[in-house]
Amino acid sequence: MTRPPIPTLDMEANTLTNPGIRTVAVLGGTGPQGRGLARRFAAAGLRVVLGSRTADRARAAAGELEAATGGQVEGADNLAAALLGEAVIVAVPWEAHAELLTELAPALAGKLVVDCVNPLGFDGKGAFALRVPEGSAAEQAAALLPESRVVAAFHHVSAVLLDDPAVEFVDSDVLVLGDDREAVDLVQQLVATIPGMRGVYGGRLRNAHQVEAFTANLISINRRYKAHSGLRVTDI
Template identity: 75%
Template structure:
């Protein structure tokens, strides 16, 4: 895996927790963050499964003890990971999104929570965006976590590319949405730790729906063209 860009000062001393870190998207993000030298805590419903995934990623990125090639990776249940992280990435299936966050509201208070969940449905015609009462998964998270700062990001990044150690550079931009400038800037810096990725401010949290829904279009593109498509913003 190619060398990651230097860490931004904003990320110094920050631990990244990934809830749902044993799933495809969460594992891929955890791999990239650890490869960049960030301490990572894998969260899962099963602490044993989280520990197993953490051990695998530690070996892959050389970060078992926070060595020169990667940050330390550990595993806990989702509650333990939420408590351990300074920046907490939510990468769980949509079906369990609300229940998980309701139960972790106290542990996530005062933290930056990065929601990358896409509410999608599948039928015989393919993939489509599901309606969400609050407007989007990110807005639902903001309602359920009133004492956290919620940012939407990483919705449109291929989990396959993220978790493939042979892919040195992930060719995509990440749209970052939120209502607090300092938090969106921080998450843009986090996106920039992944080689080839750039974080681009995409508007306030109320604009998260169309970004989440666009994943359905990308999945359709991938199926038709047998690709792992991404998004690039021009003239920025």
């Protein structure tokens, strides 16, 4: 069987193989996952815009990341970040997901939107997946952003490892899901800017529910083994 190629980073040029993405905006960029991804993208040489509910908080976090990575990082409120980003990562808490995307839909029209939100609940027994009327957070994003190119990715990467400057290689595959093949390829290339990580096509957006829900299993693994577990796909 002939397997489709997995897009990779042009290591000689140290940039994305597709020159269209130069600026990545991270909505919720001051939270653990958003900040960790922003750190890695800035270290890879991409311009990063941290978005937050308050611009002052975003600017303070951006200054710290810029000093730490030597990259180009700026802070803004979520609306300004959405307008500035060529690719926009959605890393906000699930509770804020629908309201924020509804508000930002005009600003995100025509843009590549990467949703990494996991709808999870927590109780005395640990983490569990929540039911989403649209099927998943990514499908909700696609419904709320009909003029955007929505892709699901970055659900299973440890925020602790991403934001740890002592970790040079993040040993993890990233499942990338979407209905737009070109958009999926771009996100796979974006994943490849982070040393140690690989973007693997995981199916169409309708399959995002089980990918988001699997994060609850990883949280259980991490608690039991005191680890920062990730995911590797074999034989590709």
